[in-house]
Amino acid sequence: MSFKIHNLIYTIKFIKKSRLLVLPSIIFFTVVMLITSLSIANTNLIDRDAFAQGGNQTLPSANTNSSGNILTSTSLSNASTSKINNDTNAAIPASLVKEASTITNSSNKQITLITEDVEIDIAPGKRVKAWTYNGTVPGPTIRLAEGENLTIKYINKSPIPHTIHFHGNHDDVNDGVIPQIMPGQTYLYNITGEPAGALMYHCHAPPTSLHIRMGMYGALIVDPIDKHRVAPAKEFVMVMGEYSLKDQMGFDADYYIINGYANQYVHNPLQIKQDDLIRIYLINLGTTIPASFHLHSTTFLTYPSGLWDNLPIHSQTVSVAPGDASIVEAKWKYPGTYFFHTHGIQEEKGNMGKIEVVDQDSKSKGLDTEVYNNNNTTTFSNLQQSDNISEPLTKSESSFDWQYELQKKLQNPKVIAQFQNKGIDKEEKKIIKEMDETLVATNITETNNANFNLTSNNNTESTHDKKNIENDSNQISIVSGSSNPDSTIFYDPSYTEVQLGTEVTWINNDDNVPHTVTSGNSDAGPTGVFESGIIIGDSSLFKHTFDKKGEYDYYCTLHPWMTSKITVK
Template identity: 40%
Template sequence: MKTTTKKFPMMTLAVAVAASIALTGVSGYFVLQPGNSEEILQNSAQGKGTADDDTSRGDAQKTVEYTLVGENTTLEIAPGVRVEAWTYNGTIPGPVLRATEGDRVVLHFINKTPMSHTIHLHGDHDEKDDGVFQVVKPGETYTYDFIAGPPGALMYHCHVMPVTQHIRMGLYGALIVDPKEGLSPAREYVLVAGEYDTKDQVTNNPEYVFFNGYADQYWDHPLEVKTNETVRVYYVNMGASPAYGFHIHGTIFDAYASGIWENTPMKVQTWEVAAGNGAIFEAKWPWEGRYLFHLHGLPEEKGTMAYFNVTNAPTSAVDGVDIAKTKSINMIGWQEDLARKLQKQDASGTPSVDASLSESPHGGHQMMDGVNGNNGKEANKKVEAGSAVPVQTNTVVMPKGAAADDSKSFEPSSITVNAGTTVTWRNDDNTFHIVASKAEGVFASDLISQKKTFEHTFAEQGTYDYYCSLHPWMTGTVNVK
């Protein structure tokens, strides 16, 4: 629990975008120009703290710097089950980001995938650091720069539509902000609930529900706790399912609603956490034993069965190393090492179940322009009969399901118009799209929502190739005579 009941003041947010990232406004939408990825990669992927001499940043205590790299790979999510994954730094979830309230957080994102992605951060920050409209295209970089707050268990994830698919493929992680006043001693763990379905990543009934990217991993590798020692769990729910209850056996435990330290804790037997929300749990046991924790309901049968292994500390136990009496013990590094070991990251690996080749309409995405896909495999893109033959029309449709099915594209994909014609693109899909020319600066829409349109008048003859920058397998051509 907190060492004080003081209410936390709202932080004054000061935001600066790193000078190495150039932002160019196009129709109110930010298009990112490539930054120096190699220079950014020199920063620690686990974070780097430095003294902050910039007094213009108000209450900032220090600067904490992180680098997240978007990578497509394959991972194991259960024994013998290898799947395609979209990741931050090669694991599901991405690394835990941690700072203290008032710290300046500088977060570099390098997108090395064949798709557009973002990092949406929960917490207090302005729109430039919210990770929605500033879409980071393949091969480009973006720097988020914000003041950490409020204190609690927060999260980050990709916010490119369909968001459920981008999250389930692995683009998410935990963001922990510690209160300036400090915390009472505890043994600390992080649990990030996630989901995966090998046939349909936007189903409402996923095959796997798990903690930290691997089914039932804390059954074979239980979380160690000592008797009468407080265990603190930072829990965030990155699933898309209903709000299942988080249950701990053998104790009535404290829960901080929404994972915010400012909230008054409640004594609970089970605590419901909805998708996109969090909680902080604190528990202790005076008895040795194995005490289960899991999500009550269907998820406990799909990969969330786990337990705390509670044992007596030896008389020679070192405070802060073997037992948390007056000093906390951070177990998060151990958890991240275990996840890497179990997931066996392999960018060239072969999935045991290849969702991208299944009969489901929600297969994995391939790289644009007919080049190789996520894992070096030849693109399995379907082409509609006659789609390469230009059609005389000035209307193009984004069909329903195109955002989740890489066999679908603009309809028709190639059109012919006369110079001076205005072409209209209509979104019949159930999510957002963007229409952007492949040649920089010719034309680009803002986010096009359902049943909305975008228009562009072609004044000069020529061939204009374009694509959806959110779903780059969607490509098209306008031939102007």
């Protein structure tokens, strides 16, 4: 009995002591867990709150400005799916409109981009031909909020096929590779703004590098839906491009231009206040070498690949590869005028500009823009960057409109070619066909023309001896230079006759240029009898066995002037 009582007393004492130990333990572990959870929750915020030189970069208020879309947009009740319309002047049919996918931003907009061939100035005294979106190089900047839905009505008024390829997240029908939008056609692209950052758009018709260098590109800016992530700044967009006066497919360019005109910001400096943050959406749409962007007299923050989700790094120069981007944020400790440029050969060939950092006590004088064009100076008082440059920024302020108006004044675009008809010009096809038939009838072998490949893989004799002859090799070559509409021979042989049950092989010998072999014609479209898909220009093959008699027209959907015929006996 005494033993049990003793144990009971011991147990009670132990419990009392344990309570004294448990309470501090609970408090200690609670504090540790709270600190850990707060640390995890704020990791991204702490990492992103990095500072440019001369710092004090604070987070903005909830109403950070996301304006700056210099394209007129119209609200739509629903988003349009991607469709082709051969009438360039037609309104969007109601049948092409369906309910949009679930998005985080309910806004739906529509803009129009038109491809036209124009003449523009890219430097004083240098007027060149360009392929454009809406008449300028680069095309107008498109700006969206993250999750915002946009329908782009694309009209091709040029003589050759083009597309619009958007960087970012979207499905294949909006990817801008297939279909190629033929002369006279209209196509509806539909995209959602994602991910947030500095993206881009450009033509993806082959050869893509040629279409880009000729001017078919522009900026696509997507603002993050969480606006607290972005500090108030004076915002500019800079699209790096190239232009060659003689050989657009050559490696070296004659001009490395920013926003389509050489050294335009040397004579028309960007202007910011000393204590304000500058934000540059930097996009490289050159085709060959990186743009190693550098600001004088300051270091700066860069968001890799131009995406807000990436943690910024502290930079002295940022290298942006072709097809990539960066977001640059900077401040200067001292007022003054500072250069910016791409480090290297580009800065000697048009890639140079200035930034005027205005003292905090200075007042805005309504600084006018001096436009240097064709060796003349013209002042445009209506091209002021800002009326409140002396006021501190409380929200982001876009200069996109000022930049685009300056660009248009400098380039002075004039349309030189439009395609008004539906489909492909029948008269052009008739002339090409007659030229082919003349070559066949007179047994001409153009061995001295580097653009043509008129020899079969199996012999060295001309394969254009007769029209509708028996093709013993059953091989048809897509010849070098076929992507050029001025060529007179696209397929070798141009016309072929085979026996029922013959397997015919097409070989793409047009180096580095993709083609298709598609039954049908460019006016009526594919018939579905045979379709190669894209054949890369590396001697890739497509084969089809003909099991029915008849005449089969075929063409290249990427280059619809390329037409031919097979007769099956």
